[in-house]
Amino acid sequence: MAFPITEIILKDVRPFFYQAFYLYLYLGSIAFVWYMHAIYFKENTLKQIIKTQKKDSKPGFIKKQKSHPIRYGSFYLRLGAIAFGIGSMVYSGLEFGQYFELKKNVECHSNILQAITPATRMVLTLVQVNFIFLNNKDFELDRHRTIARFGLMHMIATNLCEWLNVLVEETKHEINHLGNHTSDHTNASMTKKGGDIMGSLVTSASPFLFPCTIEYSLICAVILFEMWKKVKTVKIKNKQNKEHDKNATSVHKDEKITQHYNFSPLNNNPNNSNHYIIDCSNTYRGLFAGIMVIVLTIISLMFFVLAKEGGTSEIKKVAEFEVSIVELILYIITTIVVVVAMFQMRALKYDKKIGVDGRFGIGLDNTLLLVAQTGMFIYCMFSIIGYYFNMDNSPPIELLAEIFSFIQTCLQTMFVLDGWSRKCRNMKQAKNKPGRELITFLIVANMAMWIINTLEKNRAEFRQIHLKFFGDWTWTIITHITMPLAIFYRFHSTICLVEIWRSAYQFKATQRNSLFSLI
Structure with a gap:
């Protein structure tokens, strides 16, 4: 909150001076997700090697365990979050294009971070969507508890900071649009933006796109917090683990039966269990x-x-x-x-x-x-x-x-x-x-x-x-x-x-x- 608000209320602070902080947030989140992907591929490769080496071993020597990835939120929530993520990326893309017009104006005090930060935010949106909503892999976060807790909490903070940043920026745009703001510093910078093509486009599209960023950040922050809580509470006692696995398996079976067999007047054939009829x-x-x-x-x-x-x-x-x-x-x-x-x-x-x-x-x-x-x-x-x-x-x-x-x-x-x-x-x-x-x-x-x-x-x-x-x-x-x-x-x-x-x-x-x- 301090960084974006300081730029508005103080005339001596140059615009975009705080972009490096958000770049640190985005890069830290991207690094954590890539690390978890690397760990997954490493462990998956080792499993494949062990499976190949023991291919001719006695039956039952290797106990196969089926692990079902946990889904956070319903299918419709994940679909909506992807749509909001697309709106957020469009918003970031417009900010990225705005840099190339602002850099021509010396009085706007633009810098290269103004282009790098929204571009990195777009990459983070793609990586985060893949990590939370689209990935079918079970990353087994509980096996890397310290890194998982730190990384997930960093991503939660990143989404909340992004929420506050967009909130402050769009409030500034709206006040300037109303034309009654008395701050010369804010009016001058926003007028320069408004005179350009990309600046006008950002001003026109932001009322519809900035809610997408806020809603996307809210969904991601809550889901990541649920993931963090799960990592925090695993492996307390063996008895609790067995009970948890039993409940999770029961829930999975119930969901599977419910999805693949909907007993209704339109689907009353017990042998027809491989089709989903709405x-x-x-x-x-x-x-x-x-x-x-x-x-x-x-x-x-x-x-x-x-x-x-x-x-x-x-x-x-x-x-x-x-x-x-x-x-x-x-x-x-x-x-x-x-x-x-x-x-x-x-x-x-x-x-x-x-x-x-x-x-x-x-x-x-x-x-x-x-x-x-x-x-x-x-x-x-x-x-x-x-x-x-x-x-x-x-x-x-x-x-x-x-x-x-x-x-x-x-x-x-x-x-x-x-x-x-x-x-x-x-x-x-x-x-x-x-x-x-x-x-x-x-x-x-x-x-x-x-x-x-x-x-x-x-x-x-x-x-x-x-x-x-x-x-x-x-x-x-x-x-x-x-x-x-x-x-x-x-x-x-x-x-x-x-x-x-x-x-x-x-x-x-x-x-x-x-x-x-x-x-």
Whole structure:
């Protein structure tokens, strides 16, 4: 925090003086990942040599042990993190290209680190995605505990520092964009940037790309912390290790059976266990209702954008009022749907899941959801306070929209935490799938709210009343801290709801045998 903030508040500090610190963070993380790859390839080569030498030995001399790599987070979370990583790399690429325009201007005080640092960040993003999300190898971090703990904690710190750096930089860009900042040093440097092609491109694209960097850093930091905790707690007692392996094997078998055999009216052949069939029954009405919501949302946002670009001040106020009405309707409808879905899914069995460490808990995906909800809480509370003290100048619709946004997120998070562990009790529930249509609607509705937050609400100037009440600096900082988390909340809510939609109506092996006996 000290390095990027110092550059803003002090005129005597040259721009980009702190780039070497971030270069150290990136290179340290890359070196750790490459070291773990080297260790893996070395051990794998030794195993192949031993296997070749003992090829003619007696049967059973070599005990084969199957090790299944641990997956942190659901498939949809990993897929989303890869998408955010791509956005982060695009953001870094624009900063890299900006250097070649700034170096022509002597007054900008650019240096070669301004090009090397974003290029190294792009390499780190690729390496980190491969290490966390795409790699099928089991690195056996517990066999190199000291190095693994240090390296993982360094990567966690790197992601958090990157989060803070981007947060400060984009807050500075937004304040300069508003045109009310009084610092000559900041205005001068940003004006020089804005006059160039790449500088203008960075300014235009950053409101959409910088949340990707923040969300990507958040996911990576949490997952790396889960990996660090696992390294920290292994090999305490042999008895605990055996129990842990037993639980992990049981979880793996259950997941395998669940994925490869989905007992439903569309897949009732017990011999057909090598195919994965997605049962989409009891979803169509919720899907079409959600599609209507997302279409109306996009239409309202198009009107808002056109009014903002070419309309008068009165038309702009009407456009903001119209978006607030759409938000209020969305929050009220989704609140009702969440409550009804809670009552419909009460009949399902509550079967708490076991985590990757063999223990019961809320899980990585739910932890990320709770972290992201803090952004929703902070933004909603500041917005409610701002509207309350300006009720004479703002319509009550906007205040109600923020209140219902707060209520909706609370209820939806409770619904996800409960529905995450729900399973069908009997054949009737597997056929009727109570609550599945409502979950389908919530999936698409959260996508619509994600679009609103991404395209409009992540800009400080979206709420002119709050700009005047809190001030440019304060409201811009609040927006840039909370809205990336709020955007991620909507994205990750969709992931969690999809996981509930997929897993809540499936059977395990013990249930499958009893059902066949009934048939």
